[in-house]
Amino acid sequence: ELFDPSRFSPEAEAARSPHAYKPFGTGERACIGRQFALHEATMLLALLAHRYRLVDDCDYQLRIKETLTLKPEGFTLTLAARTPADRAAVRAALAVLPGSDSGTVDDTATDDGLPTRVLQGTGLLLLHGSNYGTCREFAERLADEATGLGFTADVAPLDAYAGALPADRPVVIVAASYNGRPTDDAAAFVEWLNTARDGAATGVPFAVLGVGDRNWAATYQHIPTLIDDRLDALGAHRLLPRAEADASGDLSGTVKEFTAALRTQLLTHYGDPESVGASAPASEDTGYSVTEVTGGPLDALAARHGLVPMTVTEAHDLTAEGWPRPKRFLRIALPDGVGYRTADHLAVLPANAPAAVERAAHVLGADLDTVLALHSGRRASRDTLPVDR
Numbered sequence: 001e002l003f004d005p006s007r008f009s010p011e012a013e014a015a016r017s018p019h020a021y022k023p024f025g026t027g028e029r030a031c032i033g034r035q036f037a038l039h040e041a042t043m044l045l046a047l048l049a050h051r052y053r054l055v056d057d058c059d060y061q062l063r064i065k066e067t068l069t070l071k072p073e074g075f076t077l078t079l080a081a082r083t084p085a086d087r088a089a090v091r092a093a094l095a096v097l098p099g100s101d102s103g104t105v106d107d108t109a110t111d112d113g114l115p116t117r118v119l120q121g122t123g124l125l126l127l128h129g130s131n132y133g134t135c136r137e138f139a140e141r142l143a144d145e146a147t148g149l150g151f152t153a154d155v156a157p158l159d160a161y162a163g164a165l166p167a168d169r170p171v172v173i174v175a176a177s178y179n180g181r182p183t184d185d186a187a188a189f190v191e192w193l194n195t196a197r198d199g200a201a202t203g204v205p206f207a208v209l210g211v212g213d214r215n216w217a218a219t220y221q222h223i224p225t226l227i228d229d230r231l232d233a234l235g236a237h238r239l240l241p242r243a244e245a246d247a248s249g250d251l252s253g254t255v256k257e258f259t260a261a262l263r264t265q266l267l268t269h270y271g272d273p274e275s276v277g278a279s280a281p282a283s284e285d286t287g288y289s290v291t292e293v294t295g296g297p298l299d300a301l302a303a304r305h306g307l308v309p310m311t312v313t314e315a316h317d318l319t320a321e322g323w324p325r326p327k328r329f330l331r332i333a334l335p336d337g338v339g340y341r342t343a344d345h346l347a348v349l350p351a352n353a354p355a356a357v358e359r360a361a362h363v364l365g366a367d368l369d370t371v372l373a374l375h376s377g378r379r380a381s382r383d384t385l386p387v388d389r
């Protein structure tokens with residue numbers, strides 16, 4: 001009953017079984033809204049902390065109220081809007097924290113004695129296990145990097161290689177887990193790994209970048225770990241240790257470290273000795289380019305994720321008028337050639353609030369009828385701006 005946040009310190013969490021605390025249920029009954037709930041809570045806290053100071057002006061003593069969830073009973077806070085002086089104080093405090101230089105990669109060529117490009121015609125295969133696109137995007141980014149080093153890079157889903165991996169070029173795998181299971185594009189590959197005979201991956205040079213979320217403590221990094229272990233057991237040759245990128249931790253920091261380590265390994269094993277000391281291949285486009293595009297604003301996004309627009313044929317409230325948490329009934333026409341099975345996902349791409357869009361357009365001096373696309377140069381970071389859509 002004691003309110004003790006230190007029970008959730010990383011050390012305390014590491015010291016107990018991941019099965020000791022299951023706030024979102026588990027197994028078949030695990031909550032599919034978990035990631036959304038965590039994002040929503042994080043955003044709300046960030047918004048409040050950004051705009052207000054929270055003041056406990058009645059010296060509150062904790063009394064727990066337990067209904068569906070635990071709540072502090074009768075707890076109120078006064079909000080005081082942050083002033084520019086408050087913000088300056090916070091910025092000053094943050095500036096002295098380690099790693100606060102926002103971690104831009106210095107990817108200018110370093111004089112590390114390594115070749116700066118690979119032998120012409122060297123292939124690289126990037127495979128992803130991805131449901132929502134994070135791992136696919138990382139794989140594509142790594143392909144961009146590799147192309148810059150002179151590789152002929154191919155990107156494909158893991159399932160395209162269920163049954164056999166090529167041994168004539170390095171294979172880099174970027175994979176996620178969902179409740180400990182493989183993504184839809186990696187199920188056959190994982191099945192093959194689990195049943196393959198000894199030696200089935202002999203000599204395949206590989207590296208695994210695992211993407212996961214520590215909130216799924218009991219099955220954190222389950223699939224990338226399995227892939228890494230099984231490839232090793234089947235005789236493949238590990239180029240570098242598996243990386244664990246944590247969506248609730250320093251995801252992009254881990255990805256950057258992995259990218260740098262991979263670059264070193266690839267140049268060490270596949271580099272063109274004649275390129276040692278040469279300047280790195282010139283990258284012409286180092287920033288973002290903006291072009292005007294035609295077609296609907298969602299076309300590029302739809303193409304990227306294989307989305308099919310659908311028509312809502314019926315929509316009405318299921319809850320009584322005025323009910324504070326309305327539930328809606330939607331009937332949707334399936335387009336030709338599209339099937340539906342129970343538990344398939346439906347993506348809703350909501351429009352931004354028109355007032356917010358108008359304000360942004362006004363501030364940027366943009367005409368609202370113009371459709372723009374951002375393209376990132378090979379070496380520009382894709383972390384912050386939405387590109388190619």
Ligand SMILES: Cc1cc2nc3c(=O)[nH]c(=O)nc-3n(C[C@H](O)[C@H](O)[C@H](O)COP(=O)(O)O)c2cc1C
Binds near residue numbers: 176183219
């Ligand atoms: C429903 C759900 C279940 C998840 N289960 C796990 C898990 O068991 N282990 C893990 O490490 N991460 C888990 N995650 C986190 C995802 O692996 C992580 O968000 C990853 O970035 C998704 O990659 P993708 O966008 O390429 O599909 C889960 C996420 C969701 C939404």
